[in-house]
Amino acid sequence: MVTKQDYYTSLEVERTTGKSEIKKAYLRLARKFHPDVNKDAGAEARFKEVKEAYEVLSDDEKRAAYDRYGHAAFDGSAGMGGSPFGGGSPFGGGGAGSPFEDLFESFFGGNGGGRQSGPPRGADLQTQIAIDFDEAIFGAERELNVTRMQICPTCNGNRSEPGSQPTTCLVCAGSGQVRRVQNTILGQFMTAAPCERCHGEGVIITDPCHTCNGEGRVRQTSNLTVTVPAGIEDDATMRLSGQGEAGARGGAPGHLYVRVRVRPRKGFARQGKQIHTEQPLDVAQAALGDEIEVPTVDGPAKLKIPAGAQTGQTFRLRGHGAPDVRGGDRGDQIVTVRVQVPTKLSNEQRALFEQLATSFGRKEKDRTAVTTEGKDAHGAKDGDKHGKSILGRMKEAIIGPDDE
Ligand code: ZN
Secondary structure (H helix, E strand, C coil): CCCCCCHHHHCCCCCCCCHHHHHHHHHHHHHHHCCCCCCCCCHHHHHHHHHHHHHHHCCHHHHHHHHHHHHHHHCCCCCHHHCCCCCCCCCCCCCCCCCCHHHHHHHHCCCCCCHHHCCCCCCCEEEEEEECHHHHHHCEEEEEEEEEEEECCCCCCCCECCCCCCEECCCCCCCCEEEEEEEECCEEEEEEEECCCCCCCCEECCCECCCCCCCCEEEEEEEEEEEECCCCCCCEEEEECCCCCCCHHHCCCCCEEEEEEECCCCCCEEECCEEEEEEEEEHHHHHHCEEEEECCCCCCEEEEECCCCCCCCEEEECCCCCECCCCCCECCEEEEEEEECCCCCCHHHHHHHHHHHHHCCCCHHHHCCCCCCCCCHHHHHHHHHHCCCHHHHHHHHHHHHHHC
């Protein structure tokens, strides 16, 4: 076991925290990190850590030993099941009371808390898929070819050649465990170690299956259909329970983790449940207002632009965003408008803009002569520097290319 977290830190409690508070902390963290609920990659490890810490801190005797000797009190054990306190686990099959007990045991494939004597769980696998932007909004299905250790089809995982039976191990008389008394710093304890002859299984395979050489599993490639939930975000990881490798000697299968990459869609950006797009408007649309069609993931949608729309102004298209991956209503699409000033004008447009300029109160000479008229000091200064009025410069900018 690598560096071990302090049990109090694991449960996020103080060394002085009372029993009932420790239980509350445990239930809260267990709910938060339970692998059936939390699909984050580190959740399972954290869950095991929390569970182990609780097994010690909820038991007065173990807690006292831990307070005095730290992790050394339980040294030499692969997990709590193999500690000198073995058998006293709150999950030890005696119905010692957690409402999650069944859930936990079914998840870990435990058998009465004797975790160390069970066959090892199969390895977890990891793969990656890519989906389109719109598929992330609406959900998708993908076929996956997974090469993994699977239950042997010949012996169905029981490892004996069909027709033959395993025989009971004579060393442990089929119990899989050998008990012995051990003297430790804390006194005398009865310990149970897995039988070395049968590796804790209680039986010996005398006629191993010819397909899997008595391992109970073989490497095979399978085709899996993966359902990607609507609303998934880029770089999310899905956990497919039990779709990893089959465990050796009948152990529970591992999980398959699928990392999902979402390909970008041009012009669309996603932020949680919101989708952001930009919409160009010409000066007339911006000034007069318009009803336009904007692209959404649901196809074109109508959007009313009020008269006097400004660049950078945003409009909300309700329900055209993404759903939350946990379900619920879809978010909105936020449309940001960009008013586009024309860089080239036809003669007619130019005449109209000049007419417009006159209508805005500029005289003909204002548009060509030096002027410092302006509402604010900065504008005036700017006008000085370039020796032209704002409108004059604008005109120059618009008709400039024609003069070259
Ligand atoms: Zn086999």
